[in-house]
Amino acid sequence: MDRLIFLGTGDAMGVPRVYCDCEVCTEARTTGVNRRFRSSVVVEGADGSFFIDCGPDFVTMMESRGQRFIERILVTHAHFDHIGGLPEWADACRWMNKKGQLYAPQEVLDVILRQYPWLDRNLNLHTVDHGVILAGWDITGWKVFHGKNGYSYAYRLEKNGYVWVYCSDAIALPTEQKLPLYELDLLVLGTSFYHEEAEFSTRSVYDVTEALELISEVGPKQSIFTHMSHDIDLRRKYNLPDRVEFAETGLERWVGGKISKNIPEVDGNIEANQVEFGIDEV
Numbered sequence: 001m002d003r004l005i006f007l008g009t010g011d012a013m014g015v016p017r018v019y020c021d022c023e024v025c026t027e028a029r030t031t032g033v034n035r036r037f038r039s040s041v042v043v044e045g046a047d048g049s050f051f052i053d054c055g056p057d058f059v060t061m062m063e064s065r066g067q068r069f070i071e072r073i074l075v076t077h078a079h080f081d082h083i084g085g086l087p088e089w090a091d092a093c094r095w096m097n098k099k100g101q102l103y104a105p106q107e108v109l110d111v112i113l114r115q116y117p118w119l120d121r122n123l124n125l126h127t128v129d130h131g132v133i134l135a136g137w138d139i140t141g142w143k144v145f146h147g148k149n150g151y152s153y154a155y156r157l158e159k160n161g162y163v164w165v166y167c168s169d170a171i172a173l174p175t176e177q178k179l180p181l182y183e184l185d186l187l188v189l190g191t192s193f194y195h196e197e198a199e200f201s202t203r204s205v206y207d208v209t210e211a212l213e214l215i216s217e218v219g220p221k222q223s224i225f226t227h228m229s230h231d232i233d234l235r236r237k238y239n240l241p242d243r244v245e246f247a248e249t250g251l252e253r254w255v256g257g258k259i260s261k262n263i264p265e266v267d268g269n270i271e272a273n274q275v276e277f278g279i280d281e282v
Contacts, residue, residue, distance in 0.1 A: 001256040002045030002135065002159070004188075006247040007061040010036030011192045011205070011229040012081040014057065024230040033234050035249060037061060038081040039168045039190065039227045042070075043157075045256065047136035050074055050103075052155070052166055058085025069096055072134055075104040076168060077152040078111035086116060086123075093122040103128050105141060105153055144170040144177050147204035156180045160257045164188065165220075168227045171206050178218060186255065187220035188247075190227030194238070208238070215244065224253070 008014075015036040016025030028034040038055030050072035062068070069092065076082055086102070093100040099122065104112065106127040113119065126132065131140045137157045146152040146169050154167035164186035170177075181187060189211050196207040205227060206214065215223050222243040225232075234246055 001254045002043055002047075002137075004164075004253045004255045005042045005044070006040075006224075006226060006249065006251040007042055007051075007065075008037030008040040008053075008055060008057055009226045009228055009247040009249055009251075010038050011190075011227050012038070012079070013229070014038055014081075015228070015230045017230055020230060022230055024233045027233075027235070028230075033248070034230070034232075036228060037249065038084070040082075041166065041188070041226075043135060043137065043255070045135060048072070048134070050134045052076065053082040053168070054085040054089055055081045056084030059088050068092070069098060070100070071098070072101045072103065074128070074132075074134065074139070074155065075102065075108055075112070076155070076166070077146070078104075078108050078115065079149065079152075079169070082169075083112055083115070086112065086119060090116075090119050090122040099124050101126060103132055103134070105129050105143075108153065140180075142177065142180055145173055147171040147200075148202055149204040154180070159255075162255060162257045164255055169205055171204060171210070172200075173214070178214070181214075181218040181220070184218070184220040185222065186253075187215065187218070187223045189214070189223060189225055191225040191232075192227060192229045193231040196231075208232075208240075212241070212244070215241075224251070 015034055016028040024034045037057035040053045040055055042051050051070055052074050053076055054073050089100055102123045103126045106129055109125050128141055137159045139155050139157050141153045141155045143151050144154045152169035156165050162185050165184055166188045168190040190205045191208045191211045192205040193207040195209050224245055224247050226247045
């Protein structure tokens with residue numbers, strides 16, 4: 001099995017907000033349960049590793065892991081909170097005399113190169129319009145509605161019969177965009193607020209109440225919420241349904257196979273010696 005690690009779980013501004021003295025931002029500056037870098041995950045296992053997204057907290061994430069180089073990064077869309085670390089990654093590749101491998105849909109690569117036209121000196125760019133295999137994962141992407149911000153891409157990843165989706169930036173998905181969300185072992189979904197009261201035309205990401213409705217409809221076996229603003233306080237009890245949770249910075253889960261049927265749970269956790277494949281705490 002592989003490990004899925006949440007390096008960043010924050011929305012576009014991260015937590016704490018530099019201007020904000022709310023309880024969540026204040027706690028994020030002290031004990032730090034709510035400290036959230038911009039959303040990014042790493043998948044790593046015996047077949048290799050890759051990041052999904054490379055925001056402006058890229059260097060901090062790498063330093064926290066004691067990691068000096070990552071070869072492969074898959075990007076969801078060309079907004080700053082998802083690509084702001086690409087120049088630093090490319091610069092690291094330059095100094096280490098290594099080529100990074102950047103993967104994204106062609107239209108996303110086009111936007112990235114307009115913004116950072118020098119990146120292809122140190123990065124090889126790969127389109128994923130027809131799918132790609134990274135670290136043994138068969139990955140397909142599709143465009144998803146991102147509200148006032150236009151569009152993003154979500155990715156469906158399959159390996160050893162295990163299927164999961166990473167969909168960090170989406171809202172109000174129409175029927176055809178929800179089809180890849182069915183029959184999942186895991187759905188990672190962006191939820192910026194618990195219940196966002198802003199006018200819908202100004203919004204861009206699901207809130208938790210809407211996400212729970214989506215989960216009820218598409219029925220993933222497990223769900224993890226990410227891309228959270230300072231509205232979400234991880235010290236609170238939100239009474240989420242079973243097998244639905246908020247991602248904390250550094251959260252690790254196993255992915256890459258199936259959980260055995262009829263496995264009893266102990267204190268809400270699957271007993272480690274009864275897991276054949278699946279997702280569980282590392």
